[in-house]
């Protein structure tokens with residue numbers, strides 16, 4: 001999301017690979033669509049009958065969302081109504097709750113503003129307020145209901161305030177450096193090499209410094225037969241989970257201050273976790289994921305959303321891809337934790353060769369790629385602990401956090417004002433006509449529409465999106481024949497092919513293989529058949 005959030009993006013991603021039979025079950029008589037598997041693109045929406053231009057083909061309500069930090073006072077937290085000039089009248093924190101539960105710790109202050117002695121060992125009361133607003137009392141009530149009642153809503157606000165407090169605290173502490181540092185207990189003295197900084201390794205020809213000070217040519221220690229692709233996502237997921245246990249236990253990356261777009265994503269994750277818990281109350285957590293997907297599509301027709309809570313625990317392929325890409329580098333780390341550094345890392349098929357120490361994680365190149373996500377998790381975890389009545393918030397774990405993070409990273413919809421798709425049907429006729437510029441619209445946040453995850457992208461889409469309040473409606477912008485695939489666009493489509501494809505790669509991590517790109521490209525396009 002950090003890079004992708006200013007782009008109109010689709011929700012996406014399902015982590016389990018359902019069979020085609022299951023996908024066919026997603027047919028719903030309420031919309032003229034079914035979801036099928038298509039070679040090269042994973043799943044997609046298909047027309048189940050001839051569709052006229054302008055017909056509604058699908059509708060979705062959001063599961064979670066985050067309002068941009070810049071427009072919090074101007075955008076209704078519930079219905080996304082945007083008022084650029086005056087903002088909205090009802091402030092989330094003015095309605096009763098602040099004095100009761102929002103202060104992180106309602107400590108008595110003495111007359112000079114200091115705290116009493118008894119209070120000194122306790123956390124400071126919050127100086128921050130959550131800036132979110134509502135356009136009406138109805139929206140405010142709807143938000144409370146969605147969270148499962150006043151107490152849970154107040155706790156959620158306390159969490160957001162806790163995040164502000166942590167950000168403020170860290171801004172002052174980390175203003176000089178936004179990089180993760182090795183804290184004393186995990187510092188260089190804990191390194192197997194006795195404090196020598198280890199050379200970052202870049203690949204088979206890199207060197208690293210061992211305990212003995214001896215430089216090892218890493219390529220000597222690579223198993224020539226090893227192929228990271230031989231490891232399944234589950235195998236990698238197990239190892240990733242181990243590493244994250246170390247990260248969480250030792251509070252690694254807590255020095256890292258996420259930037260504003262990462263904070264927005266972190267707020268969205270907080271929102272999703274709290275809403276999921278509220279929505280899941282009383283549900284059978286053993287319900288298979290595919291049944292949840294079916295239910296999600298059907299409930300979408302009734303403008304309801306249900307929470308695919310247990311789906312968060314499946315390892316996401318984009319998370320394992322990150323590891324797979326740098327797996328050779330990881331194996332080049334200090335070869336053992338017991339000091340037998342000259343023993344080459346052996347590659348076990350199921351478990352990777354070593355569980356890195358905190359210092360090794362901090363210093364490894366792969367570890368630094370975790371900085372953003374682990375730093376954001378650490379921020380949320382601290383805020384979670386700070387929040388009054390945090391037991392009302394449900395459970396925060398790195399598995400849940402990672403589940404949402406990797407699932408939604410590139411798969412949210414931008415919330416724009418005005419709320420229409422940039423591309424209108426008439427503009428499709430003449431692709432040379434100037435696009436309504438994204439600059440003419442305001443990006444006020446982003447949201448997750450889990451039932452709309454199956455729309456694939458085309459640079460000549462036959463479906464346009466229109467947001468009505470929080471509901472996203474998908475309508476055909478041309479006539480579509482039964483059996484044809486329905487495509488939306490994931491952003492502006494008026495750029496030249498190379499720019500369009502670069503943007504999709506950078507923001508959504510795939511090579512566009514739409515018909516228009518193929519027709520306009522001289523290069524061979526590789527397609528992807530997997531799924532997030």
Ligand SMILES: C[S@@+](CC[C@H](N)C(=O)[O-])C[C@H]1O[C@@H](n2cnc3c(N)ncnc32)[C@H](O)[C@@H]1O
Nearest residue numbers: 010012041042043454455456457510512513514
């Ligand atoms: C929002 S998801 C769409 C649903 C997805 N096909 C699935 O099965 O989960 C976006 C993903 O679909 C695939 N995709 C969508 N449009 C594509 C296109 N034009 N060319 C290639 N792959 C595409 C990419 O893998 C992309 O990451």
